[in-house]
Amino acid sequence: MTMRHNRLRERLRAGEPSLGTHLFITWPAVAELAGQAGAFDYVEFVAEYAPYDLYALENLSRALDLYQLGGMVKIEQEPRTYWAIRAIGSGLQNLLFADIRTVEDARAAVRATRAEAPHAGGLHGVGMRRDVGYVQEVGTPAFVQALDDAVVMLMIEKKQAVEDLDAILSVPGIDMVQFGPADYSMSIGLAGQWSHPKVKEAERFVIETALRKGIQPRAEIAQPEQARAYLDLGVRHFCIGWDVRILSDWFRQQGGAMHKQLFGREAKPVTLGGD
Numbered sequence: 001m002t003m004r005h006n007r008l009r010e011r012l013r014a015g016e017p018s019l020g021t022h023l024f025i026t027w028p029a030v031a032e033l034a035g036q037a038g039a040f041d042y043v044e045f046v047a048e049y050a051p052y053d054l055y056a057l058e059n060l061s062r063a064l065d066l067y068q069l070g071g072m073v074k075i076e077q078e079p080r081t082y083w084a085i086r087a088i089g090s091g092l093q094n095l096l097f098a099d100i101r102t103v104e105d106a107r108a109a110v111r112a113t114r115a116e117a118p119h120a121g122g123l124h125g126v127g128m129r130r131d132v133g134y135v136q137e138v139g140t141p142a143f144v145q146a147l148d149d150a151v152v153m154l155m156i157e158k159k160q161a162v163e164d165l166d167a168i169l170s171v172p173g174i175d176m177v178q179f180g181p182a183d184y185s186m187s188i189g190l191a192g193q194w195s196h197p198k199v200k201e202a203e204r205f206v207i208e209t210a211l212r213k214g215i216q217p218r219a220e221i222a223q224p225e226q227a228r229a230y231l232d233l234g235v236r237h238f239c240i241g242w243d244v245r246i247l248s249d250w251f252r253q254q255g256g257a258m259h260k261q262l263f264g265r266e267a268k269p270v271t272l273g274g275d
Contacts, residue, residue: 003142004131006093007041007070009149012175012216017236020044020072022220024244026056028063035067042070044239047083048098049074054086058130061091072096072151075109081123084112089129094151096178101160103167109154110173115147122147151175153218156206157183165206169213176216176237179206207233 011018020042021034034043043064045057057073064071071092075083077099084095097109114122124147126139137143152173157180161168169177181194181203190196210217211234218237219230222245227238252269259267 003137003146004065004091004093005068006146006149006151007068008072008094008151011041011237012151018042018218018238020070020239022046022239022242023060024050024242026050026052026060028059030243031060031063031069032066035064035069040069042072042094044072044074044096045092046074046242047087048076054090057087057090057092061130065091070094072153074098074155080108081112084109085124085127086129088113088124088147088150089127089131091130093131093146093149094153096153096155098155098180099158099183100154100156100168101158103164103171105161106154106168106171106174110152110171113147113150113152114173115144117144120144120148153178155180155183157181157187159184159187162202162206165209166213169210169215174215176218177206177210178218178220179203204233207235 008018018041019039021040022044023030023034024046026045031043034040045052045060061071072094073083073087073092074096075087075098080097087095095109095113100106100109111121111123113124114120115124116122126143128134128138131146132138132143153176154168154174156162156165156168156177162184179202181199184202185191185193185196185199188198190199193199207217216237217235218239219227219235220239221227221230222241224240230238256267
């Protein structure tokens with residue numbers, strides 16, 4: 001068996017830009033539709049927010065393999081090590097760790113990803129999982145190399161993390177960072193004010209600090225025209241669109257247009273609870 005190539009790692013190694021998209025839905029057909037577009041290097045499954053089980057992770061990874069797409073999982077703050085190991089074991093090679101606050105959090109993220117080998121200093125042991133063909137590459141040098149190649153990205157989204165950013169990004173093994181304006185704005189008492197000057201200033205600081213330290217920043221955007229401001233800052237890695245946002249926009253816009261034709265009035269958006 002040959003271990004799967006890691007498309008995102010290859011982009012980073014070659015100094016090339018990369019493009020991903022977000023999925024909440026684990027139905028493999030949705031991942032296949034992303035693959036059919038021919039536009040993406042990887043799909044990020046936003047596991048921090050979506051319901052899923054271990055079977056869903058494996059089936060999502062199988063769908064990505066059909067189109068030689070890379071996979072990424074957004075890992076919530078607890079339990080980091082368990083979900084990191086199971087996500088990689090399913091075949092989703094790269095990890096985005098949410099809610100990083102301290103240097104120790106950053107070290108824990110890297111250790112959860114890397115092999116428990118002398119050169120790597122990780123906690124990731126040998127397993128009979130999908131990433132190694134269940135029985136074919138168990139504990140081999142190829143398995144260790146695949147863990148070395150797994151991309152570790154950190155969410156920098158807390159006031160504490162921004163304040164201690166230089167030290168956090170000095171932890172060996174961090175490949176990428178992503179600024180989170182929603183969490184950051186809440187952590188400084190400006191909940192919902194994602195475009196507040198203090199939030200934008202922090203975002204710029206994160207991007208500039210990462211680039212200075214040789215770590216690649218990534219930006220999340222909804223439309224291509226939003227990329228220009230980030231490109232001007234030196235960002236070359238993007239993740240565009242969320243399946244749930246795409247569906248929500250379509251339901252509101254197209255459903256609303258038909259509702260107006262049929263009933264002669266604007267549709268009234270319904271909140272949770274039906275009010």
